[in-house]
Amino acid sequence: MKSTRIVLASRPTGMPEPENFRTETVELPPPNPGEALLQTVYLSLDPYMRGRMSDAPSYAPPVEVDDTMCGATVSRVLESTDPALQPGDFVLGYAGWQTHSVEHTGYLRKLDPAVAPLTTALGVLGMPGFTAYSGLLTIGRPQPGETVVVAAATGPVGATVGQIAKIKGARAVGIAGGPEKVALLRDRFGFDAALDHRAPDFAEQLAAATPDGIDVYFENVGGAVLDAVLPRLNKFARIPVCGLVAQYNDTELPPGPDRMPLLMSLILRKSLQLRGFIQTEFLDQFGEFYPDVSGWMAEGRIAYLEDVVDGLDNAPEAFRGLLTGKNLGKLVIKVAD
Ligand SMILES: NC(=O)c1ccc[n+]([C@@H]2O[C@H](COP(=O)([O-])OP(=O)(O)OC[C@H]3O[C@@H](n4cnc5c(N)ncnc54)[C@H](OP(=O)(O)O)[C@@H]3O)[C@@H](O)[C@H]2O)c1
Numbered sequence: 001m002k003s004t005r006i007v008l009a010s011r012p013t014g015m016p017e018p019e020n021f022r023t024e025t026v027e028l029p030p031p032n033p034g035e036a037l038l039q040t041v042y043l044s045l046d047p048y049m050r051g052r053m054s055d056a057p058s059y060a061p062p063v064e065v066d067d068t069m070c071g072a073t074v075s076r077v078l079e080s081t082d083p084a085l086q087p088g089d090f091v092l093g094y095a096g097w098q099t100h101s102v103e104h105t106g107y108l109r110k111l112d113p114a115v116a117p118l119t120t121a122l123g124v125l126g127m128p129g130f131t132a133y134s135g136l137l138t139i140g141r142p143q144p145g146e147t148v149v150v151a152a153a154t155g156p157v158g159a160t161v162g163q164i165a166k167i168k169g170a171r172a173v174g175i176a177g178g179p180e181k182v183a184l185l186r187d188r189f190g191f192d193a194a195l196d197h198r199a200p201d202f203a204e205q206l207a208a209a210t211p212d213g214i215d216v217y218f219e220n221v222g223g224a225v226l227d228a229v230l231p232r233l234n235k236f237a238r239i240p241v242c243g244l245v246a247q248y249n250d251t252e253l254p255p256g257p258d259r260m261p262l263l264m265s266l267i268l269r270k271s272l273q274l275r276g277f278i279q280t281e282f283l284d285q286f287g288e289f290y291p292d293v294s295g296w297m298a299e300g301r302i303a304y305l306e307d308v309v310d311g312l313d314n315a316p317e318a319f320r321g322l323l324t325g326k327n328l329g330k331l332v333i334k335v336a337d
Pocket residue numbers: 046047048127128131151152153154155156157158175176177178181197220221223225241242243244245246247277278279280322323324325326327329330331
């Protein structure tokens with residue numbers, strides 16, 4: 001069996017470029033006992049992959065140059081040495097940017113396409129949805145009547161944060177890039193207020209949309225959105241620091257005066273709680289997350305949006321688009337029918 005795969009050809013400086021990737025075809029070994037031969041059907045593209053392309057210190061080791069780009073996948077079982085998996089079954093795994101793979105069955109989770117569409121295992125019912133659930137409820141702790149603000153709000157993390165905030169009785173303010181996304185925030189995801197971070201008067205719009213200040217800022221982006229949020233934070237506000245996608249391609253600190261003393265003074269004066277997290281530290285909550293979120297979906301209280309791009313060849317360009325907001329919802333590559 002051959003696999004076509006996309007490897008990291010070189011480490012990007014700034015925005016990843018097409019030449020940082022290379023497509024190649026390799027021969028796969030037959031599965032050993034405890035392994036299965038898989039055909040990738042869907043590949044998840046996520047912002048964290050930009051960090052894996054870099055060898056700067058991080059919470060996880062980088063992808064080595066010439067190795068297959070990493071990524072969560074939904075695959076079809078072609079051959080299995082494990083009686084728990086039969087050819088034709090679908091599994092969630094971590095095969096990366098490739099058409100076929102051989103994986104240890106212990107690392108695979110069997111999926112039932114009759115229970116939920118397969119792609120949701122990569123989005124609202126997978127890692128991004130879990131990130132929203134665990135980060136918001138453990139660190140953000142929204143209370144009825146409080147104001148929760150989140151950016152990248154049409155993405156799988158942000159959209160889920162906003163909708164869970166509403167379920168918990170809070171007021172949800174969503175921020176996204178461009179009028180199409182802003183309309184989705186209101187019409188599809190039910191945010192109480194929806195703002196475009198590209199608007200020249202964004203900071204004024206945020207102030208008008210948060211008349212009682214901000215109690216929870218779920219930090220997905222950093223940059224200019226964070227600048228506009230800081231003066232609106234209420235005393236005892238909670239800030240789950242989930243991601244900083246606006247700065248993932250930065251190669252140096254932004255110009256200008258050092259604003260760290262201002263930030264520290266704000267944290268002190270307003271008794272702010274900033275807490276970074278990586279979703280894996282909350283994995284013991286997965287058993288509550290899945291029934292809660294799938295139940296809310298069944299009740300029509302959580303909607304989701306997916307951007308499915310056809311063809312593994314398109315993964316590098318689609319990934320570049322993820323870092324500039326070209327995706328409309330959870331970005332998934334359809335690798336096979
Ligand atoms: N801590 C964890 O364990 C964990 C786990 C999963 C994800 N995350 C983080 O959660 C965040 C959201 O992830 P996701 O998968 O839901 O991504 P996503 O929303 O599907 O995609 C990223 C979005 O970021 C927005 N963006 C890009 N540049 C921006 C800028 N300069 N200013 C403001 N927004 C910008 C774009 O949306 P707009 O067009 O709306 O601006 C883009 O669509 C990311 O920071 C990611 O790294 C963290």
